[in-house]
Amino acid sequence: xxxxxxxxxxxxxxxxxxxxxxxxxxxxxxxxxxxxxxxxxxxxxxxxxxxxxxxxxxxxxxxxxxxxxxxxxxxxxxxxxxxxxxxxxxxxxxxxxxxxxxxxxxxxxxxxxxxxxxxxxxxxxxxxxxxxxxxxxxxxxxxxxxxxxxxxxxxxxxxxxxxxxxxxxxxxxxxxxxxxxxxxxxxxxxxxxxxxxxxxxxxxxxxxxxxxxxxxxxxxxxxxxxxxxxxxxxxxxxxxxxxxxxxxxxxxxxxxxxxxxxxxxxxxxxxxxxxxxxxxxxxxxxxxxx
Numbered sequence: 001x002x003x004x005x006x007x008x009x010x011x012x013x014x015x016x017x018x019x020x021x022x023x024x025x026x027x028x029x030x031x032x033x034x035x036x037x038x039x040x041x042x043x044x045x046x047x048x049x050x051x052x053x054x055x056x057x058x059x060x061x062x063x064x065x066x067x068x069x070x071x072x073x074x075x076x077x078x079x080x081x082x083x084x085x086x087x088x089x090x091x092x093x094x095x096x097x098x099x100x101x102x103x104x105x106x107x108x109x110x111x112x113x114x115x116x117x118x119x120x121x122x123x124x125x126x127x128x129x130x131x132x133x134x135x136x137x138x139x140x141x142x143x144x145x146x147x148x149x150x151x152x153x154x155x156x157x158x159x160x161x162x163x164x165x166x167x168x169x170x171x172x173x174x175x176x177x178x179x180x181x182x183x184x185x186x187x188x189x190x191x192x193x194x195x196x197x198x199x200x201x202x203x204x205x206x207x208x209x210x211x212x213x214x215x216x217x218x219x220x221x222x223x224x225x226x227x228x229x230x231x232x233x234x235x236x237x238x239x240x241x242x243x244x245x246x247x248x249x250x251x252x253x254x255x256x257x258x259x260x261x262x263x264x265x266x267x268x269x270x271x272x273x274x275x276x277x278x279x280x281x282x283x284x285x286x287x288x289x290x
Contacts (some may be wrong), residue, residue: 017229019197019269021129024109026069026153028229030286031263033278034070034111034271035063035234039086039093040077054099057104064108067279069103070130072271073097074113078134078206091119093128102127111155117142124150134159134206138187144186148193155199155231156190157183160207175212176219181202183226201231201267205239213239217258220265232262233271248250256281264288 017028024212026032037060060071061105075093076085094112101110110121115135120143130153137143137156147154158179160170179202184234187198202216213234223230234240240254241247256277259270263285272278 016075019130019199021109021153024107024129024230026109028268031268031270031282032069033067033080033275033282034072034231034269035060035068035275036273037063037071037073038077039073039075039097053097053100055099060101060105060108063275064105068275070109070111071101072111072113072132073101073128074132074265076114078113087116087119090114090116091122094119098126098128104124106153111153115139115143117146121146121150124152127274130154132201133157134201134203135202137183137189144189144193144195148190148195151195151197153197153199154190156183156186157201157206157231158203170207170209170212172212175208175215176222179216180222180226183223187226187228197248198228199231200226200228201233201271204232204234205237210239210242210263213237217261217265220262220267224266229268230266231269232259232267234258234262235272235274237268251275262287 019026019028026114029089037056039056063071073094075090098110098112101108109129111130111132112119112120112128113132113134114123117140120131131147132155133143134157136158139233183200190196190198202220202223204213204216208216217234220230220232235255236248236251240251240258244251244254246254246259254270255274259272259278261283262270263281270278270281
């Protein structure tokens, strides 16, 4: 996609977005679904955790059959309080899986969820197509130069703190405006490096209270005005469970409701554990807008 755009907040972004991934491409004019593939058994939602390659292939096929356009692979749990996994272990897990998935699904777009620049470089060399960084470049000072060198699509997420401490006591004067300013700062750094294939993720649940999360959801349209596609990742999170008294296992209905709100407010990518239901959200929202 040609995303060589200014980060001027007042810009109208009615143009179609295309992400370039070598011999693959993504049209983000309409919303699409990113399916979550967890290699870590420490995930907050065990329903999508699997470290068996046959199981991972089956799970990937299921998500693709249900309509996922991107598969996001993560080898490190980012739930609140999760233990930090060594770089060596993270890389080993990813490199055992990525070639097998590409061999079975050569035309599929695979994203890798990592905060480490060295791992980003290695997984792209192994055939992955894009990087999803929950730290938005704040946990590895080499990430932006690495991404600019690789020239692959990059999910720039906002987080306050780290997964180990992010929910201790998150505070903002104005959560929406502070995330917007963070995005503007990081976008500026990337554009100065000649990079613009950016997807913005406000980071639901990553250093935010329940109230912060709903303010962000209500104001997604503000982030879309920065000129880049916005990803929403609310799947089975505590912002649902705290309101409905559900658990991650029983939070599918709440997830569907919040995904609907996110799409109606301008989100272009839904990152989810449950692909079929998210695809149905998009289809119904498109019908509403026709």
